[in-house]
Structures are given as structure tokens and as C-alpha cells.
Amino acid sequence: MRPYLALILTALLCPALALAWDPHGHRIVGQIAQAKLDPAARAQVAALLAGERDPTLAGVSNWADTLRWRDPELFQRSKRWHFINFHDADCSYVPARDCPGGDCIVAATEEQLRILGNTRLPREQRAQALKFVVHFIGDIHQPLHAGNRDDHGGNDYQIRYDGRGTNLHKVWDGLVLGRAAFDPAADAQRLAETPVPAANLRTDRRAPERWARESCLAIDANAIYPPSHRIDRAYLDAHRPLAEQRLLLAGARLAAELDAVLR
Ligand SMILES: [Zn+2]
Secondary structure, eight states: OOHHHHHHHHHOOOOTOOOOSOHHHHHHHHHHHHHHHOHHHHEEEEEEHTTSSOOHHHHOOOOHHHHHHHHHHHHHGGGGGGGGOOOSTTTTOOOOHSSSSGGGGHHHHHHHHHHOTTSSSSHHHHHHHHHHHHHHHHHHTTTGGSSSSSOOOTTTTTEEEEEEEHHHHHHHHHHGOOOOOOOOOHHHHHHHOOOOOOOGGGSTTTHHHHHHHHHHHHHHHHHHHHSSBBBBBHHHHHHHHHHHHHHHHHHHHHHHHHHOOOO
16 A cells, blocks of 8 residues: 555645546556456566566556656656647647657657567666556546646646635546545446447557547536536536546557557
């Protein structure tokens, strides 16, 4: 349980810097993908993660968020790789404007997939790329990790819920998933059984850009921003299916990418 405790402590200490779905969300993505991997990719994942305390995709899914205290230098270098800020109402991707220096989740996901697939690179480097990919494909499906408003992905959009103050990003990192009675393993198993149409699983070079744009477009299409800055139980219940659909797509796409890259 210690990594969870550390993440919770970090979240409390750095409330303005939410970098990811809650740990449970990332574990669900990892577990869905693990269930969908083909045998060759599953064997390579096991080989790359050998020596990890929990050598599964779920087990390493929150590693990128632990860099904050585990490896501050790598954290500084990678902290902008968890999200992208779009600038147009139609969520179009202009790399020079939206991803300067390649420091955004679209370019980082592309780059880490390239490293993972390059068998001439050292195993350690590819194992690290795998851990980044598992996390980033989760984050890129969280709509507010790919927003197009000037509010740090909803971190600056204050929300009242249940008599307390929070912000919209945090709502979407965890609250909307139903934190209260949460069982990530059971939720992952339930979601993994939902079929995902093959059209959603194309693994061409522009896939990360498509997923980010899809997240961005989901924000207005699903009225994620409550104009009153207030949400209630009905808001969470109404939006949970979208959050679960994003986790399912993330898990299925992660498996498809790993099947394509690790063969
Ligand atoms: Zn993250």
C-alpha cells in the first residue's frame, strides 16, 4: 500500500499539480490491457518488467507519477509529458504551437512507443519506455489532460461539491470514477469484457494525436464544465459512463499498441 500512501500525500502537498487519473484509474487501464494482450506481447511485457515488485501493466501504471520523489531529475524532464494544451475550439493539433519541444503527451507517447519497439536499445531503457507508455495512454484518455481552455486542464476551474471546494481536474481524475465504493480489480474485469470495435484500435503513427483530440472534443460534447462551478451526485452519475468508456478505450488501445510494438 505504500505507493498509494505516498501518492495521496503528494496529492495533498501539491494540490495544483494533478498529473494523472487517480492510482485506481491507471490500475484499471493496466489491468484491461493485460487481459487483452496477445501471448507474444504478454511474454515480452513479462520479460521487460522482470524484477519489478508487481511485474504487470497495472503494477507499473503509476510509476510515472512516483518520479516526483523517486527521480526528481527525470520528473522535471517528463512532467509536461502527462498532458497537452490545445488552443483551438476544434481541438486541432499544431505541434509547434501545442507541443513545443516535443514536451506534451502526444509527442511523448509517440517517442516512448518508438523506444519500446527498438530492440537494439538496452532492456532498461525499453522497460522505462513501457512504464511511460502504460501511464501516458491512460492520461491521454482523461479529457482534461487534453483540454483547450486556459485553465491548466481544469486545475484552475474551482468546483463546489458536497460542501467542499475542489477543482474540475481533480473531479475527473478520481471523483467521477466513484471513489467511494471502488474496487479497481472488479471494475477492470467488468470493463474488459465490453467489446471495443476494431475501428477504435488502429495503431498508425497518428494514433496518440487522435486520442488526445478525441479527449478534447469530449469536453464540450459531454458538458464537462458546469457553468455554475457546482456539481452534485447527479453530475457524477451522469458522467461516470464517459469516464469508464475512456478507461476502456485506454486499456484496449494500450493492448493494441503493445501487440503491434512487441512481437
Ligand atoms: Zn500522469
